Amino acid sequence: CLVLPAMPKRCRSKRQWAAAKRQQCVSTSTATEVNLNVDSSTLGNDGYPQVAPSAFSAIITEGLERFEAHYRLQHLVGSEEEWDKLRHSMRQPLPVAFRFCAGDGSQDNDRPNQDVREELKSLIKELAEHGLETSRGRFVPPPRKFEFASMVAMACDDRTVRQEQKDSPGSTLARLGNCLRRCTAAGVVSRQEVVSAVPVALLDIESSHKVLDMCAAPGSKTMQVLEQMPGGSTCGAQGLVVANELSSSRAHVLAKRCSLLGSPCMHFVVTQHSAQTFPGPTGFFDRIVCDVPCSGDGAMRKYPEKWRLWSPHYGRMLHARQLQIALRSVALLRVGGIMSYSTCSFNPLENEAVVAALLTRTAGALELCKCKELSGLRARPGLTSWQVIDENAGLLSSYAE
Numbered sequence: 001c002l003v004l005p006a007m008p009k010r011c012r013s014k015r016q017w018a019a020a021k022r023q024q025c026v027s028t029s030t031a032t033e034v035n036l037n038v039d040s041s042t043l044g045n046d047g048y049p050q051v052a053p054s055a056f057s058a059i060i061t062e063g064l065e066r067f068e069a070h071y072r073l074q075h076l077v078g079s080e081e082e083w084d085k086l087r088h089s090m091r092q093p094l095p096v097a098f099r100f101c102a103g104d105g106s107q108d109n110d111r112p113n114q115d116v117r118e119e120l121k122s123l124i125k126e127l128a129e130h131g132l133e134t135s136r137g138r139f140v141p142p143p144r145k146f147e148f149a150s151m152v153a154m155a156c157d158d159r160t161v162r163q164e165q166k167d168s169p170g171s172t173l174a175r176l177g178n179c180l181r182r183c184t185a186a187g188v189v190s191r192q193e194v195v196s197a198v199p200v201a202l203l204d205i206e207s208s209h210k211v212l213d214m215c216a217a218p219g220s221k222t223m224q225v226l227e228q229m230p231g232g233s234t235c236g237a238q239g240l241v242v243a244n245e246l247s248s249s250r251a252h253v254l255a256k257r258c259s260l261l262g263s264p265c266m267h268f269v270v271t272q273h274s275a276q277t278f279p280g281p282t283g284f285f286d287r288i289v290c291d292v293p294c295s296g297d298g299a300m301r302k303y304p305e306k307w308r309l310w311s312p313h314y315g316r317m318l319h320a321r322q323l324q325i326a327l328r329s330v331a332l333l334r335v336g337g338i339m340s341y342s343t344c345s346f347n348p349l350e351n352e353a354v355v356a357a358l359l360t361r362t363a364g365a366l367e368l369c370k371c372k373e374l375s376g377l378r379a380r381p382g383l384t385s386w387q388v389i390d391e392n393a394g395l396l397s398s399y400a401e
Contacts, residue, residue, distance in 0.1 A: 056304075063307030064090060067297065070312040073387045073395075074348055093157035094301040098180065098189045099197060099220075100150040101261065102227035116179065117188045123176040124152060134160065135167040148374040149197035149224065187260025192220040193302075194377075199289055199340040200224040202371055208238045209286040214275050214329050216243035217250035219257040221289050226264040242285075244271045244278060276324040283334040290329045292322045294343035294350050313391045315347030322354050323361075330362060338369065348386035355382075 064087060077083055100117070128142040141155040161177040168174055183189040200221050205211060205228040213222045222243040229239055243258070245251040255270045273279065275292075295314035300306055326341055333339050341358075343350045359366055371379065388396045 060091065060304060060307045063300075063310045066310060066312075070389070071346060073389070074383065076346060090300060092301065093159065094193075095157055096154040096161065096180075097191070097193050098152055098184070099192045099224070100152075100189055101187060101223065102150075102264075113186050113188050116182050116186060120176070120179045120183050120189070123172060123179055126172050127154075127176065131155075132172055134164050134173065135171065136163065140173060144376065146194055146197075146374075146376045148201050148376070149194070151192070151194055151197055153194050187262075190220055190223050190257075192224075195298075196220055196344075197224060198374065198377070199291060199342040200228065201374060202340055203228075203287045203289070203338055205229065205287055210238070210240045210284060211242070211287045211289070212285045212329070212332060213241070213243045213289040213291075214278065214325060215245065215291055215293060216270075216289075217245040217247065217254045219243070219254040221291060222254060223258055223261060225287075225289065226258060226261055226268060229264060229267075239267050241268045242271060243269070244273055244275060246272060246274055248272055276321070276328055278328055278332065280332055282331050285332050286334060286337045288329045288333050288337070288339040290326055290339055290341045292325050292341070292343055292350075292354075294318060294322070294345040295347060296344050298344040298346050311391070312347065312389060315345060315349040316388065316390075319349050319353060322350055323357050326354060326358050327361060330358065330366060348383045349388065352382045352384075353386060 067090070068083070068087070071077075072083075077086060124143060127140075131139060131141045133139050138156075138160065140160070143152050143154045145152055156173070161173060164171055165174040165177050180189065184191055197220075201224075203211075205225060207229050209229075211225050213225060216222045222241065225241055229241070243254055245254055251270055251272050258265055258268060258270075271278075295318060296303065296306065297310060297315075300310070322343070326339075329339055329341075341355060345351065355368075359368070373379070390396055
């Protein structure tokens with residue numbers, strides 16, 4: 001007797017699946033209406049249903065409470081007014097920001113790239129005059145420009161742009177979104193946050209410099225380094241840019257992004273190695289970008305799901321690794337060279353504490369440089385003291401503890 005396995009049910013087609021989904025939505029809507037007609041306690045004073053906050057909103061609120069409790073101990077900001085602004089900003093979606101890449105395709109006689117660049121600039125100019133109102137009635141203020149890195153920061157997020165493309169495809173904002181997508185694919189612009197451009201902007205890179213980007217992926221800073229090499233389409237005769245990334249998949253994305261620049265990549269190398277033990281002769285590089293792995297609580301607006309598990313203890317756990325990477329970077333830096341150390345975290349254990357330990361370990365071989373002013377950005381001195389909190393022992397008052 002031969003027993004054959006039962007054949008699985010045939011998968012639904014896309015049309016059948018969509019019809020079932022619509023039916024499910026109608027059933028849910030009907031059930032909700034019936035329930036509202038029966039239970040009047042769910043109605044507000046105005047007669048409309050009360051809308052409960054979403055579970056995700058509650059997660060952000062809880063995460064922000066932990067965030068504020070910790071950083072009040074660190075004296076992160078100086079006044080209640082600043083705290084109000086910070087809380088408000090942390091709840092807002094991340095605005096669209098991008099940087100114009102150096103050149104416009106002229107080095108390769110790429111006329112289409114020049115045309116799309118001019119189209120994008122024209123749309124930005126149109127938006128910058130008076131702002132605009134979306135089809136849903138939301139006012140979008142004019143974008144801000146940051147000349148130190150040829151950057152533009154818009155006053156709306158990607159979701160608003162996508163909604164406008166769907167609701168009003170011919171509007172200025174919708175056309176700008178479409179043009180921005182084409183420009184990004186062509187390498188005319190690079191999607192990058194304004195603060196992400198600061199570390200490279202402070203290095204004053206020259207065409208003869210050998211530059212190392214120690215933790216390079218996804219590649220926005222590496223592209224910025226390649227573009228800052230003066231002299232047009234190619235680096236100087238002795239110039240070199242090395243981008244290191246431990247993850248093979250991220251290194252592939254890095255190389256693909258930078259390849260869009262064309263000619264500047266003639267003096268460009270991508271390596272895959274642990275940053276703590278990066279090989280090479282000491283004192284080789286003139287400039288080093290040391291943007292280390294971090295807890296990322298300064299990038300919560302980009303990854304809001306991180307609020308679920310945010311804890312200040314991640315910064316303490318990463319401190320030793322960050323210091324090791326910084327120490328190795330310093331060993332590769334020539335005498336008279338400059339290294340920028342940066343994270344996307346507010347935690348002083350990942351920032352000021354690492355820099356303080358680095359200065360102590362090097363016993364006078366390093367000195368802090370005064371940063372130049374960057375137009376459009378406000379700066380203040382870093383913290384000189386901070387609190388260390390253990391997840392089990394609580395607040396630590398001394399190194400011995």
